[in-house]
Amino acid sequence: MRKTITAVAAFAVLAGSVAPVTARDDRPSPAAKVAQDYAFGERALLNINNMSLWFKRDGFSARNPLNDNSGVTFPRSTDQVIFQDGIIWGGLVQD
Secondary structure, X not given: OHHHHHHHXXXXXXXXXXXXXXXXHHOOOHHHHHHHHHHOOOEEEEEEOOXXXXXXXXXXXXXXXXXXXXXXXXXXXXXXXXXXXXXXXXXXXXX
């Protein structure tokens, strides 16, 4: 049994080291990625059900990028309800 496990592990290591490597010319350049991102715009207005929300591509959300005020309206076409949102991390530690 031990010889079988050793043989399988050795085969896995050899198979991983012989895997083909792609040339650098085959990968897209970082400049092409940046140009593609700018083609899609910097911000978007999401309209979901009866709520609208501004979202930017750098991760900021619920802020209107045009006037830097609240960016969430509910019900839509009325007044803003959330000034800014974010992710809250929490945990319970028992040592």
